[in-house]
Amino acid sequence: MDVIVPFAAHDPKTRLSDVLDPGERRAFARVMLADVLESIVAAGGTPHVLATRPLDHDLEALRDADPNSNRSFQSDLAGSLDSGLDVIVDDRDLTTAVNAAVATAFEGTDAFEPPVAVVMADLPLATPASLRRLLEADGEVVLAPGRGGGTNAFVSRDPSFRVDYHGVSIRDHRRNARSIGATLAEVDSRRLASDVDDREDLLEVLVHGERRAHEWLLEAGFEVATDGGDTTVVRSE
Amino acid sequence: MDVIVPFAAHDPKTRLSDVLDPGERRAFARVMLADVLESIVAAGGTPHVLATRPLDHDLEALRDADPNSNRSFQSDLAGSLDSGLDVIVDDRDLTTAVNAAVATAFEGTDAFEPPVAVVMADLPLATPASLRRLLEADGEVVLAPGRGGGTNAFVSRDPSFRVDYHGVSIRDHRRNARSIGATLAEVDSRRLASDVDDREDLLEVLVHGERRAHEWLLEAGFEVATDGGDTTVVRSE
Numbered sequence: 515m516d517v518i519v520p521f522a523a524h525d526p527k528t529r530l531s532d533v534l535d536p537g538e539r540r541a542f543a544r545v546m547l548a549d550v551l552e553s554i555v556a557a558g559g560t561p562h563v564l565a566t567r568p569l570d571h572d573l574e575a576l577r578d579a580d581p582n583s584n585r586s587f588q589s590d591l592a593g594s595l596d597s598g599l600d601v602i603v604d605d606r607d608l609t610t611a612v613n614a615a616v617a618t619a620f621e622g623t624d625a626f627e628p629p630v631a632v633v634m635a636d637l638p639l640a641t642p643a644s645l646r647r648l649l650e651a652d653g654e655v656v657l658a659p660g661r662g663g664g665t666n667a668f669v670s671r672d673p674s675f676r677v678d679y680h681g682v683s684i685r686d687h688r689r690n691a692r693s694i695g696a697t698l699a700e701v702d703s704r705r706l707a708s709d710v711d712d713r714e715d716l717l718e719v720l721v722h723g724e725r726r727a728h729e730w731l732l733e734a735g736f737e738v739a740t741d742g743g744d745t746t747v748v749r750s751e
Numbered sequence: 752m753d754v755i756v757p758f759a760a761h762d763p764k765t766r767l768s769d770v771l772d773p774g775e776r777r778a779f780a781r782v783m784l785a786d787v788l789e790s791i792v793a794a795g796g797t798p799h800v801l802a803t804r805p806l807d808h809d810l811e812a813l814r815d816a817d818p819n820s821n822r823s824f825q826s827d828l829a830g831s832l833d834s835g836l837d838v839i840v841d842d843r844d845l846t847t848a849v850n851a852a853v854a855t856a857f858e859g860t861d862a863f864e865p866p867v868a869v870v871m872a873d874l875p876l877a878t879p880a881s882l883r884r885l886l887e888a889d890g891e892v893v894l895a896p897g898r899g900g901g902t903n904a905f906v907s908r909d910p911s912f913r914v915d916y917h918g919v920s921i922r923d924h925r926r927n928a929r930s931i932g933a934t935l936a937e938v939d940s941r942r943l944a945s946d947v948d949d950r951e952d953l954l955e956v957l958v959h960g961e962r963r964a965h966e967w968l969l970e971a972g973f974e975v976a977t978d979g980g981d982t983t984v985v986r987s988e
Contacts, residue, residue, distance in 0.1 A: 641939075643939070644939055647939075659941065659958075659959065661898070661941075661955070662951075662954060662982055663954060663958045663975065663982050680977075680980075681977040681982065682958060682975055682977060682982055684958060684959075685958065702878075702880070702881055702884075702940050702941050702942050703939050703940070703941055704896065704898075704939050704940055704941045704943075704944040705939050706941075707941040707944070714899075717899060717900060718898065721896075721900045721919060721921060721922065722896065722921075738900065738919055740917075740918040740919060743917075745899055745900050745918065745919055
């Protein structure tokens with residue numbers, strides 16, 4: 515299945531500004547993207563990055579900003595991204611860009627054909643198994659809710675299904691699916707629900723991650739601290 | 752399968768003190784418990800409440816404190832809890848009480864026999880389907896992680912598996928399972944991961960709940976508010 519992965523290449527993850535500088539946020543966002551792309555491929559999907567600007571633009575920033583100067587990791591990342599990955603550039607807002615890309619898929623092109631999935635780029639806990647549950651679920655519209663009322667991923671088999679990421683999007687998407695008479699299913703996955711937006715979310719990556727994003731956080735000095743009953747994320751200097 | 756449900760009957764859910772008074776917290780905790788018990792039965796399990804004091808003690812408090820004076824709801828709740836439910840009273844700390852109850856199950860009694868599951872009482876989003884995935888998963892130890900490094904539910908088929916709920920318990924439980932040579936599995940469920948501890952967690956119940964706890968929050972005046980990009984829970988007076 516074709517899987518669209520929206521990616522904010524410019525100034526991503528602003529809610530991590532208290533623990534990561536702008537260059538680090540760009541690097542970490544890209545590392546999470548690489549994890550997601552790898553899992554999509556392993557789940558049998560064909561990823562298409564829907565980026566706000568060309569990725570090679572960002573790659574230079576990444577080389578400058580990597581806090582650990584881990585060159586082999588960077589080469590690995592660049593290699594995985596350069597190997598024939600389709601990148602669509604659309605600098606419009608997320609809702610507009612996703613709806614346009616989904617519509618293109620249903621028109622049928624050389625690059626795209628329905629059904630189509632959309633998976634967010636900030637899901638470093640997404641495993642091939644969790645993504646297979648999404649891609650293989652029955653339903654004309656299949657939603658994977660995110661924590662906080664969001665929609666972290668979906669599959670659409672109905673050309674008239676549209677998204678709106680403002681507000682409590684999962685409610686709107688349920689309503690949109692019903693309004694077009696599409697059969698609706700939801701995937702009950704903690705891994706797909708765990709989008710990484712703020713410091714608290716980093717705890718999930720540290721405790722449950724096993725790949726690039728997890729390794730990146732460890733190399734950047736992040737660790738889990740327990741102080742009495744409280745569990746927090748701290749960063750060593 | 753026998754399913755132990757630990758329940759803190761006295762002063763539960765203290766992290767909800769900013770939005771619920773003590774009587775409301777007791778009532779809401781009990782409503783969540785009722786949702787969990789009902790789902791366990793529907794999933795084919797036999798629940799045993801492991802309470803810090805007798806439930807009827809608490810029931811009086813509930814009658815006094817219900818903010819909505821919804822008598823039929825209370826009767827319904829009392830009825831569902833009185834219908835032959837096994838209640839084990841153990842006022843020791845959670846870790847000690849759970850380990851003792853699990854050990855009893857492996858000794859084999861009239862009430863209990865292995866394998867045994869433990870499911871927390873503050874999981875109002877747990878559905879029969881999500882619990883069936885837990886109960887039916889292969890593995891001598893099956894863990895359902897909670898958000899924040901916790902362990903919201905598990906199944907044990909190994910008499911020597913023990914728990915420790917302090918700190919980042921999911922890590923300790925993985926380690927404990929490995930140290931006794933047990934095969935380990937994890938259930939990837941957002942619903943089982945969503946324990947309700949603080950105000951932010953109420954959002955999940957409002958957006959994804961469909962039963963008593965959801966209804967209780969609505970009747971108590973809680974709703975989701977979106978202000979700009981932020982989604983929060985508010986309570987009307």
